[in-house]
Every structure is written in C-alpha cells, then in structure tokens.
Amino acid sequence: MKLYLYGIIDSSGQIKQSIYGLEGAGVYNIPFCDIGAAVSEICRPPQDITEDAVLEHESIVEKLMADFTVLPVRFQTVIEGRDNLLSMMRSYYKDFKDNMERLHNKFEFGIKVIWPADKIKENIIKALKKEKKLDLDSSSGKRFMKEKFEKYKIDKEFEAKADKFIIVMDIFFSKFAVEKENKKLKTENLLLDAVYLVEKDKERNFREAFEHVKSSRPDFKYLFSGPWPAYNFVVLSKKPGLFRDSEQADLLDKVIKDQILVGADSI
Amino acid sequence: MNNAVIKSKEITLLEILDRVLDKGVVISGDIVISVADVDLIYLGLKVLLSSVETIEKLRGSPFVGPMQEAR
Numbered sequence: 001m002k003l004y005l006y007g008i009i010d011s012s013g014q015i016k017q018s019i020y021g022l023e024g025a026g027v028y029n030i031p032f033c034d035i036g037a038a039v040s041e042i043c044r045p046p047q048d049i050t051e052d053a054v055l056e057h058e059s060i061v062e063k064l065m066a067d068f069t070v071l072p073v074r075f076q077t078v079i080e081g082r083d084n085l086l087s088m089m090r091s092y093y094k095d096f097k098d099n100m101e102r103l104h105n106k107f108e109f110g111i112k113v114i115w116p117a118d119k120i121k122e123n124i125i126k127a128l129k130k131e132k133k134l135d136l137d138s139s140s141g142k143r144f145m146k147e148k149f150e151k152y153k154i155d156k157e158f159e160a161k162a163d164k165f166i167i168v169m170d171i172f173f174s175k176f177a178v179e180k181e182n183k184k185l186k187t188e189n190l191l192l193d194a195v196y197l198v199e200k201d202k203e204r205n206f207r208e209a210f211e212h213v214k215s216s217r218p219d220f221k222y223l224f225s226g227p228w229p230a231y232n233f234v235v236l237s238k239k240p241g242l243f244r245d246s247e248q249a250d251l252l253d254k255v256i257k258d259q260i261l262v263g264a265d266s267i
Numbered sequence: 268m269n270n271a272v273i274k275s276k277e278i279t280l281l282e283i284l285d286r287v288l289d290k291g292v293v294i295s296g297d298i299v300i301s302v303a304d305v306d307l308i309y310l311g312l313k314v315l316l317s318s319v320e321t322i323e324k325l326r327g328s329p330f331v332g333p334m335q336e337a338r
Contacts, residue, residue, distance in 0.1 A: 058283050072291040225282045231290035
C-alpha cells in the first residue's frame with residue numbers, strides 16, 4: 001500500500017470532512033501520538049508533475065487547514081506502507097510538534113513589490129551628474145576607471161534606495177506579523193519578495209497595512225497572496241532522541257491503541 | 268477537483284507552484300518512494316521554470332491574471 005502524504009496535522013482523530021485526493025481515494029488520518037498524517041492510498045506514485053495535480057494537492061492542504069494546524073508536505077511525497085509512515089512520524093515527531101506550536105492559528109501571506117527600476121536608476125544618474133564636474137582632459141584609462149566607479153556608485157545608491165523602501169514597508173507589515181522572510185531585489189524590478197506569518201485574528205490588520213503601503217506608493221506595483229498554509233515557515237531539523245527511554249514504552253502503547261481505533265474507523 | 272478554494276483566493280498558479288513544489292515539509296530518507304532522482308531533476312526544472320516565468324512576468328508592465336493587485 002502506497003500512501004500519498006498531504007500534510008501533518010495537529011490531531012490524532014478522524015478527518016470529519018469528506019476530502020478526496022489523488023485517484024479519487026479518500027483522505028484520512030494516520031495518527032501518531034497526538035498528531036497525524038493526512039494521507040490517501042494510491043496504486044502507484046504519480047509519474048508527472050501536472051498543473052491539475054499541483055492544484056489538487058494544494059486544494060487538499062487548504063481543506064485540512066480549515067480544521068487543523070497543518071504542516072504542508074511537499075508535493076508528491078509517497079511513502080510505502082503504514083509502518084514506514086509511522087517510523088517517519090516517530091523520527092520527526094519532535095520537529096513536527098515544535099512547528100505546530102509555532103504555526104498554530106497562523107497563516108502565511110505573500111507580498112511582492114515591483115518598483116520602476118529604470119526610472120529609479122535614471123534619477124540616481126541625474127543626481128550624480130549634477131554633483132559631477134566636467135573633466136575633459138581625462139585619458140581613456142582614467143575615463144574607464146571613472147565609468148567603473150560611477151557604475152559602482154549608481155548600484156550602491158540603487159541598493160540603498162531599495163533598503164530604505166523595504167525598511168519602511170516592513171515596519172507596517174511586521175507590526176501584524178510574527179515571522180517574516182524578506183528577499184530584496186531578486187531582480188532589478190522585484191524590489192521585495194516577502195512572506196509573512198500572521199496570526200489568524202490579525203489578518204484584517206495585515207491586509208489594512210498592505211493597503212496603506214500600497215496607497216502610499218501608487219507608482220509601485222503590488223502582488224498580495226494568501227492566506228496560505230505556512231509553507232515557508234516550516235523548519236525541520238529532524239532532531240534526534242525523540243523521547244526518553246521511559247517515555248518510549250508508553251508512547252508505543254498509545255500508538256498501537258490509536259492505530260487499532262483508526263483502523264476500525266478509517267475509510 | 269474542487270478549484271473553488273483556490274480560485275476564491277485569487278492567486279496565480281505560479282504562487283502555488285513556488286510553494287507546493289519547493290516549500291513545506293520535505294521528508295528525507297529511503298522510505299519516501301516517489302521523489303526519485305529523475306523526479307527531483309524534473310522538480311528542479313519546474314521550480315526553475317516557474318521562477319524564470321515569475322521574473323519574466325515581473326519584468327513586464329502590469330500583472331496579468333486574477334491575482335492582479337497592480338495599480
């Protein structure tokens with residue numbers, strides 16, 4: 001039996017919603033202690049990465065997100081059999097629990113900000129030209145060095161301007177976020193590519209902060225997405241030493257009991 | 268497949284791809300049977316392609332599609 005894994009959830013109980021996964025099979029929970037793995041059974045691993053399959057995966061994770069704290073698992077993760085899955089859960093348990101605690105009741109939002117890089121550079125060049133004195137006697141070697149230096153100055157000023165904008169925007173976004181990941185100037189035009197982790201009850205505030213930033217710089221372009229499961233904020237270290245020896249026996253007893261229960265109820 | 272959840276959030280496929288293919292819990296080890304070497308290469312290519320597409324889109328003027336938040 002092959003198990004397609006959609007996400008790790010903060011429940012060892014049944015998934016009450018009827019969710020259908022790949023190959024039309026029902027999505028159900030395989031519990032491990034107080035958490036579980038949302039899976040569906042498949043005959044063979046998917047061969048292709050298709051648009052439909054990706055959308056379906058995401059759609060299932062989002063449905064789970066409605067009822068649980070979900071650690072979304074990367075697309076196309078298939079595990080051979082329940083024993084292997086439980087063994088994986090055992091070795092990642094501590095990590096999963098730590099992440100669930102951190103990500104409980106939180107969403108991820110994506111923000112991309114595009115600025116008119118050409119115009120910004122143009123303005124920088126204009127400003128630098130004003131400062132510059134004409135030097136007609138320069139030799140070609142000197143001119144070459146000067147041009148190099150000017151390019152360096154333009155790039156530096158460009159970066160400084162980017163930093164300045166990002167710092168200001170981030171003040172507004174961070175006010176309602178608990179974690180963030182910002183990438184500056186992935187391309188010249190892409191000023192900011194950021195993800196923010198936001199508590200569910202701060203969603204409105206966060207959206208308002210975004211609208212405020214957007215209206216304060218209408219010459220920039222913005223892209224806002226979310227709420228997402230916290231894809232960008234899952235941090236795994238696969239910490240070894242799951243439990244102390246004394247806890248291990250109790251744990252196994254519990255897992256076996258849960259398995260029997262779910263075995264009886266699962267779809 | 269029910270696309271309603273996805274559509275209602277007004278997001279683009281690229282945003283989904285960047286997350287689903289590249290982020291989240293990545294289980295390592297022999298017990299994972301689907302993410303074979305060939306798949307990983309393909310996966311890498313897809314992520315790369317999606318990134319390139321993103322960049323190309325962003326280089327152009329306004330965003331297109333339902334996610335548009337551009338002015």
